[in-house]
Amino acid sequence: MSWLGKMIGGTIGFALGGPLGAVAGAAFGHTFVDKKEKAYLSSRPNIHGSGFQRPGSQQYGSQDTLSSNEEAQLVFFTAAFSMLAKICKADGAVTENEISAIDTFMKRDLQLDFNSQQTAQNIFRQAVHSSESFDAFALQFYSVFRSQPRIIELMMDVLLRVSAADGSISSREETMLLSATRIFNYSDTDYARLKSKYVKETNKYYNVLKCDESASNEEIKKQYRKLVTEYHPDKIESKGLPEEFIKFANDKFKEIQEAYDHIKKERRL
Template sequence: MDAERTMGLLSRLGDLISGSAAAVGNAVAGMRGLVAGLSSRDTRKQVAFTIAMVALSAKMAKADGVVSPPEIDAFCRIFTIPLGEERNVSRVYNLAKSDIAGFESYARDVRELFPDDPTMLEEIVDGLFHIAKADGAVHERELAFLARVAELFGFSAEEFARISARHIGGETDPYLILGADRTWDNATLKRHYRRLVVENHPDRLVGHGLPQEFIKIATDRLAAINAAWDDVARQRKIA
């Protein structure tokens, strides 16, 4: 029964926003009741995640004024379109990408879909970063868009700086990437690092049913954490 209802949700979402792109936020609010009606918690999370990625990805790509082919390709790799739902996904995406209007209310709705799951919200921000840099750089307006989405998701400025440090090139502070305090002793740092490895291991995403591209993003995130730890361990001579 859940599978049948899941397949119809994107069609209903397309009907809800067929009037204008700015109605995406209201559409998601209307979809919340449909999502809540699904009996499986995992199915609810997957459907909510699907809706989040379709609309926010489109608006993310539009943030710098141009939706480029690499950004669309990145979206298609991240988001696995259910068989038979191609037209509905395309319809929702094209409506959403026409402008960035309503993205703040939409981001608030997304946070409500994952009230006790900041890890999933960070996955969404990571996915948006992946799309933003698909054309070779994260542009200033895209970074501002991402910062505001992260704020609406409940992340502090320091937490957003930690997330963005993994995606934006240049010299970065390893303590920032680790979310660690320089005043911590070596034992505390090592415990913190080990917890990060467990929390960010790609295998954790397999059980969530996320697309393969998200496994790659998680692998890159873990690589950044490991590289930052290597820098800190070398500086402190931690064995």
């Protein structure tokens, strides 16, 4: 991630602002938010409102700036570990199972190197103790990725995975997850299907394809083709995410393929 070197080196000229800027600033030891924080707070809507006004950037006389793609990468990275921090702290303490799930997410899914893992952990720790809410982080994430439903689904996937790491999803965790679905405009049906991947095994393969067992063969084929197109590596890569997150999306692509292969074999298609 090219933006990460700029952050660690202290040469960054772009300031995120808002709650994510505050967390990132504390994690990297930079002062990202100043006047911009006031601008962000004045623009925050009710989560049921029509939109979110994204604060502008500000230069601090640094040697370097972030490109638009690097900016999106920074938002995704910071938002992911900030929201995970709030989810894990929902029941009062971060459990070993939750730590293990996040560790797996960093190493296996994102394949982060040691320095990137340390950065993610710093962001996580800062967010755990931040006075900002889960909703505040989710709103700022959505302001950047509102037009990219596949990226939103990937975020919901990891939030659910970590929430279910203890074998079930608590009522407080569920409250945050449902709040995320409202902020992200993520449908209840999609949420139920995604959740079923982690809280039960029934209909697992149909849930991956977002189909019911009663769906016809043609409906299943149509849905498979739709998802394969949406999660194709080339299409995901064009969104400007870093390689680590593209790998995560590619795993989703493989999951879709495996689910369809299983159903084909089961139905003898």
